Amino acid sequence: MIEKADDDGELVRRAKAGDFTAFEALVSKYERPIYSLARRIVGNAEDAEDVVQETFTSVVEHLAQFREEASFYTWLSRIASNNALKVLRKRRGLATVPFEEEEISNARGLPRPEFIAPWARDPLDAGKDPSIRSMVEKALGELDEKYRLAFVLRDIQGLSTVDAATTLGITEGNLKVRLLRARLQLRERLTRALGDEAARVAAPADHDETRIDDELR
Amino acid sequence: MNCDDLLKALNDYVDGRIDPAVCERFESHLAGCNPCQIVVDNIRQTITLYKAGEPYELPAEFRNELRRSLRDKWKKRFPDR
Numbered sequence: 248m249i250e251k252a253d254d255d256g257e258l259v260r261r262a263k264a265g266d267f268t269a270f271e272a273l274v275s276k277y278e279r280p281i282y283s284l285a286r287r288i289v290g291n292a293e294d295a296e297d298v299v300q301e302t303f304t305s306v307v308e309h310l311a312q313f314r315e316e317a318s319f320y321t322w323l324s325r326i327a328s329n330n331a332l333k334v335l336r337k338r339r340g341l342a343t344v345p346f347e348e349e350e351i352s353n354a355r356g357l358p359r360p361e362f363i364a365p366w367a368r369d370p371l372d373a374g375k376d377p378s379i380r381s382m383v384e385k386a387l388g389e390l391d392e393k394y395r396l397a398f399v400l401r402d403i404q405g406l407s408t409v410d411a412a413t414t415l416g417i418t419e420g421n422l423k424v425r426l427l428r429a430r431l432q433l434r435e436r437l438t439r440a441l442g443d444e445a446a447r448v449a450a451p452a453d454h455d456e457t458r459i460d461d462e463l464r
Numbered sequence: 465m466n467c468d469d470l471l472k473a474l475n476d477y478v479d480g481r482i483d484p485a486v487c488e489r490f491e492s493h494l495a496g497c498n499p500c501q502i503v504v505d506n507i508r509q510t511i512t513l514y515k516a517g518e519p520y521e522l523p524a525e526f527r528n529e530l531r532r533s534l535r536d537k538w539k540k541r542f543p544d545r
Contacts, residue, residue, distance in 0.1 A: 265542035267535065274534065278527065279518050286520045296526050303530065307537045357471060360503045370513035384519050402511050427475050434506045437513065442506075448499050451467045 255319040263310055270310075274303055277320060281327045287399050288331035290388060298334060302327040324404045328414050335392070358431050363450055364442030373441060386436040390429060397422055398429035465489040470500050478507055 255276075261269035278299060285298035305326055313322055366373070373379050387395060400411040401422065412422040465473075470493050476482040477490050494501045522530075 265544070267538050267542075270534075270538065271531070274531070278522055278530070279520070282522050283518045283520045292520075292523065295520070296523070299522070299526075300530060300533065303534055304537060307534060307541055359468075359471070360499070360506075363499045363502050363506075365502055365505065366509050370509040371516050374513050374516050380517060380519055383513060383517070387514065398514070403514050405515070423475055427471075430475070430478075430507050430510065431471075433514075434503065434510045437510050438506050441509075448502060451497060451499050 256315070259310075259313070259315065259319050263313075270307070273306075273319065277323055278303070280320075281323060284324065284327055284399065284404055285331050287384070287387060287403070288328065288396065289334045294334050295331075298327060298330045301330045305330075321406065321410075324400075324406060325410065325414060328400055328404070328406070332396075332414070357428065358435070359450065360431065360435065361450060362435060362439045362442060362447065364438060364444065364447035366438065366441045367443040368441060379441070382440055383437065386433055390432060394425050394429035394432065397425035398433065401426050402430070465493045467493075467497065467500055470494075470497075474504070474507065478504065478511070 255273065258269045258273050262273060281302055282295055282299050285295035285302075286292065289295050289298060302323065306323065313319070317325075374383070387398070390398070396415055397411065400406045400414060401408065406414065408419050408422055412419045415422065417425075470490060473482060473486055473490055477487065482490060494504065
């Protein structure tokens with residue numbers, strides 16, 4: 248987890264003045280989170296390495312234009328996300344088409360929670376267990392791409408709704424619906440693995456039907 | 465507010481951006497509906513778990529190559545340093 252991301256001002260100013268040591272300190276601090284971001288979007292090591300390389304190269308070239316309105320890490324995350332999305336677009340052979348395969352401005356077919364149980368372990372503690380970490384990343388990798396991207400940019404990377412929607416070329420409403428679906432699907436998967444079976448509760452009566460058809464307001 | 469309405473307002477609640485009037489109905493539903501309370505907790509835990517992890521380590525060889533190439537680019541950009 249990135250902490251004290253707002254404390255980069257001094258390093259950024261020195262790097263802007265040409266201090267390679269300061270720039271290298273920023274690279275050291277953020278190469279791993281940026282690599283993780285790239286892996287989570289593009290899904291393999293080779294493409295993720297290209298994304299990291301392009302991202303930091305781009306920082307060398309454009310650092311002077313960074314106006315420090317957002318944190319350095321947010322700025323870096325936006326560049327890396329755009330580079331990673333380029334890889335996905337290239338893979339599909341669609342250079343300019345946004346990530347909008349369907350118009351989903353409502354919540355039709357929102358999946359209802361089925362396995363409802365409190366988790367047996369604290370999430371931060373569970374996350375340190377390599378087998379759980381691997382299950383967690385696998386669950387994310389198996390999400391439908393459009394839901395995965397919304398979750399990665401908004402919830403993991405912490406981009407604002409506007410930033411995440413702009414990066415993906417979709418509306419904010421669309422982003423929110425995708426994010427909700429991603430959250431619900433991941434909750435279901437993770438709770439089946441991490442939920443305390445003995446404390447499992449039945450879904451409420453009005454959860455009986457499998458789909459919700461009301462419009463999302 | 466029933467359980468379905470709660471699902472639809474879930475994002476705004478979890479993100480702390482819920483309209484105060486809706487929030488009141490949301491929380492009054494939660495107080496009387498244990499399953500929904502657990503779902504809200506699960507969602508928060510899910511986000512925490514993902515946010516906390518930097519699951520992938522850079523391969524050492526790539527890391528070294530990255531440094532080398534960035535140093536070269538830096539020298540071209542700031543030739544006087």
